[in-house]
Amino acid sequence: xxxxxxxxxxxxxxxxxxxxxxxxxxxxxxxxxxxxxxxxxxxxxxxxxxxxxxxxxxxxxxxxxxxxxxxxxxxxxxxxxxxxxxxxxxxxxxxxxxxx
Numbered sequence: 001x002x003x004x005x006x007x008x009x010x011x012x013x014x015x016x017x018x019x020x021x022x023x024x025x026x027x028x029x030x031x032x033x034x035x036x037x038x039x040x041x042x043x044x045x046x047x048x049x050x051x052x053x054x055x056x057x058x059x060x061x062x063x064x065x066x067x068x069x070x071x072x073x074x075x076x077x078x079x080x081x082x083x084x085x086x087x088x089x090x091x092x093x094x095x096x097x098x099x100x
Contacts, residue, residue: 011055014040014048019057019085019093027085034083046077057089 011019021038022029029037035045052058061082 011057012048012051014044015051015055015057016093018045018048019052019089022058022083022085023090023093027090028082030082031077031080042077049080049083052089055089055092056086057092059084059086 018038018040021034025034025037035042038045040048049058049060053060060080061084063079063081065079
């Protein structure tokens with residue numbers, strides 16, 4: 001029997017930083033201004049976005065896929081059009097970290 005590690009109850013510091021930045025900017029922002037404003041390494045940013053997406057704190061709005069591309073094909077970071085906070089994420093952020 002293999003043991004599955006439990007997910008951390010608290011988000012990582014990078015995930016909180018990305019979410020706080022999105023929240024301060026109105027809850028929605030395109031990827032290029034977001035990356036330039038954050039000044040984070042792309043790998044750390046990708047991990048933070050994946051963590052927030054798994055927690056349902058953000059929604060990822062993708063560019064339209066090219067015709068003939070399978071739906072389950074992995075997509076790169078460049079295919080992200082916009083990141084948006086969710087109502088659940090705004091509520092969890094407020095109860096976890098307090099309003100700033």
